[in-house]
Amino acid sequence: MALTHVLQPISIGGVSIPNRVVRSAHGTRFGGGLMSDDLIAYHALRARGGVGLSILEIMAVHPSSPSGLNGFDPRIGEGFGRLLDAVRPHGMRLFQQIWHGGHHTMPQDGGPPWSASDIPGPRLGVAPVPMTRAMIDEIVDSYARTARMCQELGLDGVEIHAAHGYLIHQFLSPATNQREDDYGGSFDNRIRFLLDVVTAVRAAVRPGSFAVGVRLAPDMSAGGWNEADVLRVAHLLESRGLIDFVHVSQGSYHAFDKMIGGMHEPSGYELPLSRRVTRELSVPRIVVGRFRTLEEADQAIRDGDADMVAMTRATIADPMLVRKTIDGKVEQVRPCIACNQGCVGNLLTVGRMGCVVNPAVGHELRFGEHLLRPATEKRHVVVIGGGPAGMEAARVAALRGHRVTLCEAQPELGGALRLAARGPTRHGIIDLATWLEQEIYRLGVQVNLSTYVDAADVLGMRPDSVVVATGSVPRMDGMQMANPGEPVQGMAQRHVRSSWEVLSDPKVADKVESAVVVDDLGHYEAIAVAEYLVQRGITVHYVSRHIAFAPLVEPALMTEPALRRLDQRTFRQHLRSRVVRIDPDSVLIGSTYSPGEDAATVLPAQLVVFVSLNRSVRDLYEELRTNVQRIELAGDARSPRQLQQAMLEGHRAGAAA
Secondary structure, eight states, X not given: OOOOSTTSOEEETTEEESSSEEEOOOXXXXXXXXXXXXXXXXXXXXXXXTOSEEEEEEEESSTTSOOSEETTSTTTTTTHHHHHXXXXXXXXXXEEEEEOOGGGSOOTTSOOOEESSSOOOTTTOOOOEEOOHHHHHHHHHHHHHHHHHHHHHTOSEEEEEOOTTSHHHHHHOTTTOOOOSTTSSSHHHHTHHHHHHHHHHHHHSOSSSOEEEEEEOOOOSTTSOOHHHHHHHHHHHHHTTOOSEXXXXXXXXXXXXXXXXXXXSOTTTTHHHHHHHHTTOOSOEEEOSOOOSHHHHHHHHHTTSOSEEEOHHHHHHOTTHHHHHHTTOGGGSOOOOOOOTTTHHHHHHTSSOOXXXXXXXXXXXXXXXXXXXXXXXXXXXXXXXXXXXXXXXXXXXXXXXXXXXXXOSSSSSOTHHHHHTTSTTOGGGHHHHHHHHHHHHHTTOEEEOSOOOOHHHHHHTOOSEEEEOOOEEOOOSOOBTTBTTSOOBTTTSTTEEEHHHHHHOGGGGTTOOEEEEXXXXXXXXXXXXXXXXXXXXXXXXXXXXXXXXXGGGTTTTOHHHHHHHSOTTTEEEEOSEEEEEEETTEEXXXXXXXXXXXXXXXXXXXEEEEEOOOEEOOHHHHHHTTTOSSEEEOGGGTSOOOHHHHHHHHHHHHHHO
16 A cells, blocks of 8 residues: 555644654663763664654653653753754654653652652552642743753754653542642643643743644543543643644553553554544644554554654664665564563663664664674574574574575474464564564575484584574473472373463363463463463463562563453462472462472362473584584573573674674
8 A cells, every 4th residue: 555644744833844753752761861872873773764753752850750861960961962963864853752750750859759649659659749839830940941951952842741640640630639729629720730831831942943742641540531631631732822733642550551552452552542632633643552564654644543653662673664664675674563571671670671673772882783794704604493593693694694594493483482472462473483584585594494403414514603593492390490499299290281382282271171370480471371271261270489470571561461351250360379289180389488288279270381481402502512613502592581682692693603
């Protein structure tokens, strides 16, 4: 289908934008409060890739709520000139989101958070100080001062963040605003703080080519701020001429997974709510919601739901998405699989955004496809293993111009990705396997399927360089991490299976009425198995050493949606627990911190699925490493971990080959 709208220019507040693709503000933590070289390189590559507009991540307006960019820091202007120099030649425009987190952030001075009322946020859990009129005036002035500074720095506009449960939203929502003064109670009073902020910002910036807009969202919580409220306040801001654009999204920390929907959500999943607002407005409108391709964005604009479409995670995954599409290379676009493990997941754990499918994110100055140079010495690179690490290694080595041979023991490429994609709602994972496979064939890699090789076979190929990416296999010895000296008794029975067996053979679960899933790992693997079994009408008891359900994917916003999907009538959790013994038709469990002989809970189990860390398959590497001068070990063959590490190590191995 021809792209009739998304590549057309648009003007917002007198700012000419070359196309309708926007990157919404998203935390990276690459700058440590300032505009760092890493942050500049990250944005510059997306500019080079053809994005029309980027809204820079939240800039905190006041020390009571510091963040990734601190507008109150006297050093904040350092770096913005370099950012503009890097971006301007490519035509991408820059807006700055300005923000205060309210009860979601701790002030720099260590005091309690500021908010509309004394209601704490669900993540921080600290009672905030209800803001006095003097504090309100101080924050309003801070928004105005920050907006003026953004214009003086040379940026093209500001977006006032009034969504997602942050400070302005805390005033808007009756669930978090329990004030009894002019800033609480009625709708008109609750929107007063937002009106004060927008009015002050508009007055602070010079008229002309500088856009002022607002981000709004229903919070999707009981008794909160809904789409009718959003439309009403947007109409008011529009009618008073205070805004040049509206950016509509959804969710809050009370519905966190709706803010950044995972692969269980369809493309454009926010449109059913956002179009109720956007179709009623006249100013330019931005929508967001897991858009993956320019075709999807074009349709949203063509249908009248938006004027611009945010493609944030899509351009994290492939910064060249727009350019590749324009050049007729859409099949070469690296897909975002919406796993959320590298972007929001990394941000909430290691404190720095990453990307599972694109390991160069945040490291654009140090490595990545854009920095690859043709090899000065062409080599024969042999890659053993066709999982994600092996395919990425083969792809990168081929990009450098090497002659690459990939050997895979199975009849198809993909490795554990193909098993993972069999989990309910996880079919999107296969997009990465498909892309990697297409790319290595396009680049001329010789692929030998159903080819098991030993050391002699590899040496017989006369390789100059070898990458061993032979993966891992389930560890079925019954070792549980919290109690390593007390392995599960009864693991050798036929009804004790690995997740691989369950997901690869539907017959394993035939005629099973009750099952126990033992989750020693805490990642998505046990969720996939449990949901698969529950969907087949099987009663599932989930046993885990952890204090919460699958905690390693909680930061990726995957646990709550999964729990909503699991039928609670047939799904039971047993946390801080371990399996002591497996009997022919039952499982004996106890607490992780009590002796095995104290175990007293018996669960019915016609099937037991044991999910733990795998065991590396690295025998071939050990045999080859003394006979091959250049040899790399990548992915699970090095240590059983997750997809993000496999892609990173595959990339580095291919670049070093």
